[in-house]
Amino acid sequence: MSIYRAKKAINKIPVCLSGIMLAIVLAGCPTEMTEQPSYKPQEAPLLTPPASSVSTQGRAGGLRDLASPTTATPKSIEEGRYLFQIYCTMCHGEKGRGDGPVGQKFIPKPADLTSAHVQQLGDEEIFLRITNGFQTMPSFKKDLTPQERWHIVNYVRSLGVKGG
Structure with missing residues (x-):
């Protein structure tokens, strides 16, 4: 009978080790997840840009000296629409309504x-x-050439003509 008891005890070793390992793993799990600094459902987060990352004051000089070198042709407006879809739609929406x-x-x-x-x-x-x-809109100076920016200006103008 002592051999039987020894075998029975040996069979319990993996179960005991599994229990000990489970206790160690669970002890390492933090319980802080019940208090999360996350947004609640249907709650809009406040996304403000970091300080000094987007200019919100002042104006660039030489406004009156700037003239569009691009005529608002159908080709220019279409090019502007294409660029608008890539760079602007995620914030301004597909029809430019914000x-x-x-x-x-x-x-x-x-x-x-x-x-x-x-x-x-x-x-x-x-x-x-x-x-x-x-305001919260980033600069596209490094992403778009001046010509591409003028195409977008022409497209924005066409949104007002079409009424969106």
């Missing part, structure tokens, strides 16, 4: 490019906002 999926998280919300306010801006002002950024 309702893009990423832009909904920003405070303030992206501009509605079909609005009278935006459409009354000069071409040079829109060009400089694309170039240097404005």
Whole structure:
């Protein structure tokens, strides 16, 4: 009978070791996950840019000296639409109404490019906002050539003509 008891004890060793390992692993799991600094469902996060990362004050000089070298031809507007889809849609939305999926998280919300306010801006002002950024909008100076930025200006103008 002592051999039987020895075999029975040996069979319990893996179970005991498994229990000890499980206790060690569970002891290492933090319980802090119940208190998370995350957003609650249906709660919009406050996404503000880091300080001094986006210019929100002042104006670039030489606004009046800036003139579009690109005529608003159908080809230019189409090129602007293509670039807008790549660089602007995520914030301004497909029709430029400021309702893009990423832009909904920003405070303030992206501009509605079909609005009278935006459409009354000069071409040079829109060009400089694309170039240097404005409020939560980043600068696209390094991403787009001046010619491409003017195509986007022409496309933004066409949004006001078409009514979005």
